[in-house]
Amino acid sequence: MVAEYDRHTHWVTDFPAVEMTGVVKRFGETLALDGVDLSVPRGAVYGLLGPNGAGKTTSVRVLTTLIRPDSGTAKIDGIDVVADPDAVRRRIGLTGQYAAVDERLTARENLIYVGRLFHLGGAESKRRAGELLDRFDLADAADRVVKGFSGGMRRRLDIAMSLIANPSVLFLDEPTTGLDPRSRLQMWDVISDLAADGTTVLLTTQYLEEADRLAERIVVIDHGHVIAEGTPDELKSRTGGALLSVSIARAENRERAVSVLTPLCTGRVEHGDDDRSLVAPIVAGDRVVPGVIRALDAQGIDVLDVAVRRPSLDDVFLALTGHIATEEEAV
Amino acid sequence: MERLRWTLHDSWVEAERHLRVIPRNIELLIFATIQPIMFLALFAYVFGGSISIPGFADYDQFLMPGIFSQSLVFGSAFTSIGLAEDLSKGLVDRLRSLPMSRSAVIIGRTVSDLVRNLFTFVVMLVVAFVLGFRFRGSLLDAATATALLVLFSYALSWVQAVIGLAVSSVEAANSAGFIWMFPLTFVSSAFVDPSTMPGALEAVADANPFTVVTNAARALYNGLPVGNDAWWSLVWSVGLIAVFSTLATRRFSNSTSA
Numbered sequence: 001m002v003a004e005y006d007r008h009t010h011w012v013t014d015f016p017a018v019e020m021t022g023v024v025k026r027f028g029e030t031l032a033l034d035g036v037d038l039s040v041p042r043g044a045v046y047g048l049l050g051p052n053g054a055g056k057t058t059s060v061r062v063l064t065t066l067i068r069p070d071s072g073t074a075k076i077d078g079i080d081v082v083a084d085p086d087a088v089r090r091r092i093g094l095t096g097q098y099a100a101v102d103e104r105l106t107a108r109e110n111l112i113y114v115g116r117l118f119h120l121g122g123a124e125s126k127r128r129a130g131e132l133l134d135r136f137d138l139a140d141a142a143d144r145v146v147k148g149f150s151g152g153m154r155r156r157l158d159i160a161m162s163l164i165a166n167p168s169v170l171f172l173d174e175p176t177t178g179l180d181p182r183s184r185l186q187m188w189d190v191i192s193d194l195a196a197d198g199t200t201v202l203l204t205t206q207y208l209e210e211a212d213r214l215a216e217r218i219v220v221i222d223h224g225h226v227i228a229e230g231t232p233d234e235l236k237s238r239t240g241g242a243l244l245s246v247s248i249a250r251a252e253n254r255e256r257a258v259s260v261l262t263p264l265c266t267g268r269v270e271h272g273d274d275d276r277s278l279v280a281p282i283v284a285g286d287r288v289v290p291g292v293i294r295a296l297d298a299q300g301i302d303v304l305d306v307a308v309r310r311p312s313l314d315d316v317f318l319a320l321t322g323h324i325a326t327e328e329e330a331v
Numbered sequence: 332m333e334r335l336r337w338t339l340h341d342s343w344v345e346a347e348r349h350l351r352v353i354p355r356n357i358e359l360l361i362f363a364t365i366q367p368i369m370f371l372a373l374f375a376y377v378f379g380g381s382i383s384i385p386g387f388a389d390y391d392q393f394l395m396p397g398i399f400s401q402s403l404v405f406g407s408a409f410t411s412i413g414l415a416e417d418l419s420k421g422l423v424d425r426l427r428s429l430p431m432s433r434s435a436v437i438i439g440r441t442v443s444d445l446v447r448n449l450f451t452f453v454v455m456l457v458v459a460f461v462l463g464f465r466f467r468g469s470l471l472d473a474a475t476a477t478a479l480l481v482l483f484s485y486a487l488s489w490v491q492a493v494i495g496l497a498v499s500s501v502e503a504a505n506s507a508g509f510i511w512m513f514p515l516t517f518v519s520s521a522f523v524d525p526s527t528m529p530g531a532l533e534a535v536a537d538a539n540p541f542t543v544v545t546n547a548a549r550a551l552y553n554g555l556p557v558g559n560d561a562w563w564s565l566v567w568s569v570g571l572i573a574v575f576s577t578l579a580t581r582r583f584s585n586s587t588s589a
């Protein structure tokens with residue numbers, strides 16, 4: 001029943017690496033998880049995408065044995081998190097939403113410390129620590145106390161600590177929230193490398209761009225519900241096509257432009273960011289741009305710019321939930 | 332057996348984490364040590380002349396064991412602050428996701444605080460000697476007295492662990508860990524004879540476990556008959572550890588970082 005694992009080769013099992021079935025978790029009045037289903041195959045990188053309070057951290061906490069679900073089951077490599085939490089803990093790495101490093105220790109000491117708690121032994125912990133410090137570009141700072149580290153360095157150390165025992169599944173809860181743009185790009189490289197090495201990763205994020213960039217499949221969660229799942233491309237096509245945006249030369253022509261464009265588009269023509277721009281859904285792939293220019297030109301409306309873009313995940317989120325995914329910083 | 336071995340191993344790894352950083356934060360240690368020394372000197376010089384205790388020719392011999400035990404008890408507050416800190420930093424989530432013993436985190440914390448308190452105690456003892464304090468009983472009596480005080484302090488560390496895990500911030504732990512120690516140590520026999528207190532207060536002071544422990548240590552340091560106080564203080568300490576270690580471990584298993 002229990003999957004065989006050889007640290008140096010691969011898992012030999014048919015179980016999904018991560019599986020949640022009908023998981024419900026309530027905190028008093030709040031229904032944090034309302035029947036979440038999720039399955040991540042081995043070696044895949046999945047993104048759990050949702051706004052503040054969607055239930056991302058709660059899902060991760062259930063999967064990493066930190067809280068018990070009220071009902072439903074959660075399994076790692078086929079092992080139930082409630083029935084055998086210790087076996088699950090030996091297989092997972094967790095980088096939580098809040099940096100879990102001891103600031104008083106050096107980077108190396110932090111790594112060795114966690115290695116020993118994984119019962120790797122002193123010598124092996126030391127060896128792994130050295131390896132990970134190199135790999136995460138922390139070798140120069142290895143023997144400095146973490147208190148003086150930048151946010152990006154802490155996050156890298158945090159992830160390195162989760163990898164010390166070669167986990168089968170790595171959980172990353174909002175790995176780039178609060179990082180500056182440069183550190184975020186660096187973190188993306190780190191995560192892409194992990195994926196290339198075949199580590200199964202479940203990462204949560206509020207950043208649509210991040211899920212698009214890192215995850216091969218995205219699970220969209222809102223109010224404790226999975227509301228959509230698919231590849232980034234599949235999700236994008238859910239909005240039914242592309243988005244046309246037009247800028248005209250003179251604002252007073254806008255209402256006329258709306259009537260000209262309406263028959264060409266698949267939905268309502270909306271006002272754009274300023275009083276000279278318009279946006280509207282169209283069928284993707286149509287040779288719509290020349291038609292738009294011709295129609296407007298025929299009415300004597302001067303066109304500054306016409307663009308067709310594939311919808312961003314923001315648009316997808318809007319289409320799925322009817323509200324915009326908030327991107328405020330988690331506190 | 333295997334389980335016990337790993338619990339000890341994990342506890343030691345945790346204790347080492349805290350012990351390792353003591354020299355890095357030497358200020359903390361210095362101030363933690365200065366405070367009891369200050370108490371020792373202040374009480375001895377300010378009250379020394381005005382208070383006389385029946386049965387003690389010399390107030391210092393009465394007072395100093397009281398200050399020893401008060402300082403050790405105050406030292407236990409490190410435990411609540413330290414645990415609240417780990418909790419506020421997200422470290423507890425990591426630790427709870429590791430295949431390690433549940434109780435090791437708290438055992439490691441209390442043991443490292445014990446080592447720190449022992450250090451403070453030794454410094455305080457040396458200062459007390461300089462100020463004129465002497466063991467009037469045998470060395471074994473003095474060692475027994477010290478052991479009873481240290482054990483009681485360790486037991487209170489477990490009480491502090493429950494507090495540290497129950498409150499939601501380091502600041503709250505700082506207040507919640509300290510506030511009850513004032514009535515605990517002042518409504519007791521540490522500084523004055525409880526029979527001089529108003530009736531209700533005297534009853535409280537007499538029932539206070541801190542009085543029992545202080546009386547036992549004081550009698551042993553002074554070579555006086557200790558009666559059942561030594562046994563009762565042992566019972567109190569072991570009882571507190573039994574109850575509060577269960578509570579703290581349960582609390583830890585259910586807590587998540589803020």
Ligand SMILES: Nc1ncnc2c1ncn2[C@@H]1O[C@H](COP(=O)(O)OP(=O)(O)OP(=O)(O)O)[C@@H](O)[C@H]1O
Binds near residue numbers: 053
């Ligand atoms: N320990 C708790 N006690 C009470 N309510 C909680 C607790 N943890 C989470 N919640 C609530 O459950 C819901 C889901 O929270 P969760 O932390 O899983 O969201 P999230 O998707 O991780 O959000 P964020 O992006 O802000 O981190 C929220 O409404 C939150 O307030």
Ligand SMILES: [Mg+2]
Binds near residue numbers: 056057058097174330
């Ligand atoms: Mg969260």
